Amino acid sequence: MKISRVALKNWRNFKSVDVQLQxxxxxxxPNASGKSNFLDAFRFLRDIARPDxxxxxxxxxxxxxxxxLRCLSARTDPEVRxxxxxxxxGDSPDQWVYEIGIRQQPRGRREVYVSxxxxxxxxxxxxxRPNEEDSEDDVRLTQSFLEQVNENRSFRELAxxxxxxxxxxxxPQLLRYxxxxxxxxxxxxxxxxxxxxxxxxxxKKTQKARLRRIAQALKSALPQLRELQFEKDEVTGRPHLxxxxxxxxxxxxxxxEDQFSDGTLRLIGLLWSLTEGDSLLLLEEPELSLNAAxxxxxxxxxxxxxxxxxxxxxxxxxSVDLLRDPGVRPNEVLLLEPSKEGTSVTPLSEMQDIRRLMxxxxxxxxxxLPRTAPKQLQLFSF
Amino acid sequence: xxxxxxxxTEDLPSELVAIKLLKFVDPEVEVVNAIGRQGEGYVRxxxxxxxxxxxxxxxxxxxxxxxSLRACPEDLIADALGAPRNPFLSVRCPVTEIESWIMADAxxxxxxxxxxxxxxxxxxxxxxxxxxELRRLANSSPSVRIRSDFAGDLGVARPGPLYxxxxxxxxxxxxxPGHAERRSPSLARAIPALRALVQx
Ligand SMILES: Nc1ncnc2c1ncn2[C@@H]1O[C@H](COP(=O)(O)OP(=O)(O)O)[C@@H](O)[C@H]1O
Ligand SMILES: [Mg+2]
Numbered sequence: 069m070k071i072s073r074v075a076l077k078n079w080r081n082f083k084s085v086d087v088q089l090q091x092x093x094x095x096x097x098p099n100a101s102g103k104s105n106f107l108d109a110f111r112f113l114r115d116i117a118r119p120d121x122x123x124x125x126x127x128x129x130x131x132x133x134x135x136x137l138r139c140l141s142a143r144t145d146p147e148v149r150x151x152x153x154x155x156x157x158g159d160s161p162d163q164w165v166y167e168i169g170i171r172q173q174p175r176g177r178r179e180v181y182v183s184x185x186x187x188x189x190x191x192x193x194x195x196x197r198p199n200e201e202d203s204e205d206d207v208r209l210t211q212s213f214l215e216q217v218n219e220n221r222s223f224r225e226l227a228x229x230x231x232x233x234x235x236x237x238x239x240p241q242l243l244r245y246x247x248x249x250x251x252x253x254x255x256x257x258x259x260x261x262x263x264x265x266x267x268x269x270x271x272k273k274t275q276k277a278r279l280r281r282i283a284q285a286l287k288s289a290l291p292q293l294r295e296l297q298f299e300k301d302e303v304t305g306r307p308h309l310x311x312x313x314x315x316x317x318x319x320x321x322x323x324x325e326d327q328f329s330d331g332t333l334r335l336i337g338l339l340w341s342l343t344e345g346d347s348l349l350l351l352e353e354p355e356l357s358l359n360a361a362x363x364x365x366x367x368x369x370x371x372x373x374x375x376x377x378x379x380x381x382x383x384x385x386x387s388v389d390l391l392r393d394p395g396v397r398p399n400e401v402l403l404l405e406p407s408k409e410g411t412s413v414t415p416l417s418e419m420q421d422i423r424r425l426m427x428x429x430x431x432x433x434x435x436x437l438p439r440t441a442p443k444q445l446q447l448f449s450f
Numbered sequence: 451x452x453x454x455x456x457x458x459t460e461d462l463p464s465e466l467v468a469i470k471l472l473k474f475v476d477p478e479v480e481v482v483n484a485i486g487r488q489g490e491g492y493v494r495x496x497x498x499x500x501x502x503x504x505x506x507x508x509x510x511x512x513x514x515x516x517x518s519l520r521a522c523p524e525d526l527i528a529d530a531l532g533a534p535r536n537p538f539l540s541v542r543c544p545v546t547e548i549e550s551w552i553m554a555d556a557x558x559x560x561x562x563x564x565x566x567x568x569x570x571x572x573x574x575x576x577x578x579x580x581x582x583e584l585r586r587l588a589n590s591s592p593s594v595r596i597r598s599d600f601a602g603d604l605g606v607a608r609p610g611p612l613y614x615x616x617x618x619x620x621x622x623x624x625x626x627p628g629h630a631e632r633r634s635p636s637l638a639r640a641i642p643a644l645r646a647l648v649q650x
Contacts (some may be wrong), residue, residue, distance in 0.1 A: 421454060421482060421508045428503035430485070430496065438484055 069164070070380045071151035071348060078142040080105040084186075086151075092370055092398050094391060094432070095384040097404025099438045103384035107235065107350045109150055113168075114233035117449055123215035124170065127178050131288050134172045142409050148185055149173050154226065157346075157378070163190050164226050168212060180315065183263030187223045194222045224335035232347030236338065236354075260435040262267045263337045263379040264342070268307040278343040283311075285339060285372045289365045290332070309336065331359045335369075342373040348380045360440070367393040386440070391433030398423045401432045403439065453648060456483040458500055458512040460490045462614060464548045466621040468513055474627040488572045489584040490515065497530045497541065504538035509647055511540050519578050522638075545636040549580035552617070553587070554634035558624040563591045563600075565626045572633050585609055 075086040081102040095103050108131075131137055138148050149169040156162040168293045171185030185197040191346035195213055204207045267275060279296040285294050295303035296314040311323045328336070334357050341349055355363045367390060370381050385391065392400065398417035405412050416422045416436055425435045453476060457468045460634060465484050485500075492515055504510040505534040514530060516523055523543035530541070544551045553559055555573040560567040565587060577583045588601035594612075600617075602610030631638045 236593065251488050419455065424505070424508055425483065425500070429499040429504070434485055434496075435483055 069154050069156045071152050071154045074109065075151035076109055077147065077149040078136060078139040078145065079109055079148055079150060081137060081406065081411045083139045083141050085413040087402060087413050091374060091378060091380050092400055093382045094401045095382065095404065096401060096437060096440055098406065099335055101404040101406045104352065107352060107382065107384055110233050110348055110350060113150060113230050114154070116212055117227050117230035119217065121215065123251065124182060124202050124212045125180060125210060128170065134170065135179050139410055141408065149184065154229065166226055176200055177209060182212050184320060185212055187226065189223065190211050230348050232345050233350065233352040234341060234345065234347065237352040263340060264307050264309065266308065267340065278340065281373065281376065282336060282339045283342060285369055289362050289369065331362055334358060335362055337448060339369065339373060342370065342379055346379050348382065351381060351383040353384055353386060355385060361423060363389045364392060366390050367396050371395070388433040388437050391437060392431050394431055396432050397425050401436060403436055453479045454482045454499065454508065455479055456508060456510045457481055458493055458496055458510065459486045460493050462487055463617045463621060464513050466618055467548055467551060468511055470621065471627050471641065471644055472511065472627065475499065475641060476648045479648060489620060494530045498532050499530050501533060501536045501539050504536040506538060509538045510587060511542065511644060511647065513548070514541055514543050516543045516545050519546060538650060540641040540643055542643065543636060545575040546578060547580045549584045550574040550577065551634050551637045552625060552629055553580065553584055554630035554637055555625050556633065557629060562620045562624055563588050563596055564593050565591055575634050575636050
């Protein structure tokens with residue numbers, strides 16, 4: 069499944085946005101424009117959908133409560149609402165829409181509750197809340213149907229998709245998120261030992277096929293790489309990732325992951341994640357932990373990995389290098405621009421001059437990223 | 451109708467000059483895309499693309515230093531474009547480089563460098579190396595800060611550590627295109643050309 073459209077109302081610094089999403093989507097914007105907040109909308113739905121996750125209540129509480137989530141520039145409308153439009157793969161793709169609205173009781177126990185929830189499939193409404201039972205027992209509204217296996221049967225496919233949303237921040241020790249993200253930073257440590265364990269758990273045949281695909285894709289960044297193998301250390305029994313490099317010597321040189329540079333290991337972890345599962349993958353500023361040469365290859369690497377098995381990828385970035393690839397299309401980049409009325413989200417394809425510049429061969433990195441830099445131009449308001 | 455411009459320049463000081471010039475010829479101009487800050491080779495490499503992209507709604511101004519008194523701006527531009535010039539794109543060449551235009555507002559520069567105006571040449575376009583001339587002037591300043599942070603050691607091509615930021619500040623706050631055009635013929639030619647482009 070792919071998310072083809074997302075609409076956010078009063079979600080953090082987005083008062084009202086509604087955009088299409090592509091299979092490969094880059095998110096750019098100045099500091100504090102809401103790139104992380106945008107990604108967090110998908111993580112929020114994932115947290116609700118996770119069977120062990122604690123549902124809406126915990127997803128909201130983990131983020132410091134609804135008052136933290138609700139857009140500060142939301143005036144009279146107290147509801148936070150998220151809408152996803154999704155498309156399933158295959159010959160007769162299904163069109164899904166999931167929508168959830170969340171509010172807080174204005175007084176009393178100030179409970180957080182689901183003020184609206186609906187699912188449609190190919191235009192047919194499968195679920196709409198509040199329903200009759202909800203009005204008889206309003207405690208029911210403290211939970212979404214998305215989080216309840218008994219209730220989400222008719223749209224299990226959708227729930228499973230959301231559950232599979234993966235977020236990768238390539239700087240695992242990054243604790244700059246204050247308490248609102250507490251305990252969530254480690255939600256997926258894709259590198260080091262946990263990567264190896266995940267590779268080890270994968271059935272041999274699949275494992276081999278994936279490593280072959282990764283090695284193939286990596287060739288553009290590491291031209292001497294010949295093969296990636298997964299092997300057990302004969303002495304300790306510990307699993308290891310090994311790379312065979314073409315070398316001047318007759319036998320290709322062998323290198324184990326403890327000899328890989330951090331950057332290479334992160335890159336392999338990232339590519340492995342692309343082969344794992346088929347739900348949305350969120351990448352937060354990957355340039356922070358990869359070297360510039362590799363960052364410059366990221367866009368085509370992602371594209372290449374998506375060829376055989378399409379996993380949708382949304383990447384937030386600041387990097388000119390990442391967006392200097394000439395193959396990135398204008399609709400694959402969303403520009404976040406803060407204003408008093410909340411941040412706006414615009415695909416570059418809808419910005420006429422940028423689109424024209426890109427059609428003339430300029431790259432998104434050249435023409436759009438300067439807009440996200442601290443504005444020199446504002447000094448010229450005379 | 452909004453007067454949107456895209457500019458292509460080799461560094462931040464040139465970018466500021468281009469913006470100031472456009473604002474000078476028409477305060478309603480808005481520079482919506484400032485591309486460059488990656489040196490002169492980059493400006494050359496991207497000129498053909500912008501020459502293709504420019505149109506009524508996306509006017510383009512590029513600055514390209516001639517770098518030498520012998521170079522002919524017309525040939526330089528034709529060479530960089532590699533195709534007939536799009537009427538909505540204008541390439542202007544400071545002779546010999548952006549520092550010539552900067553020195554051309556001698557009054558403001560004298561204040562900035564704390565030197566006598568008479569010490570500044572009234573023919574800034576005639577320096578083979580305008581940057582070294584600007585640094586030489588700065589080096590005659592009574593201010594230690596200007597000598598060490600801006601001028602730097604005249605024995606090497608590298609200016610002082612705050613050369614660019616101080617120049618940017620000067621451009622932002624003091625430099626006046628209307629005064630500079632009186633002393634720099636290449637700037638005096640550029641201004642009406644930009645005016646024509648704004649009205650095109
Ligand atoms: N409920 C809210 N209403 C309005 N703004 C918010 C809300 N929650 C967070 N923000 C703002 O969002 C910004 C942080 O966004 P973030 O996604 O971290 O930016 P980025 O990742 O682009 O640097 C901060 O300026 C913060 O004040
Ligand atoms: Mg962020």
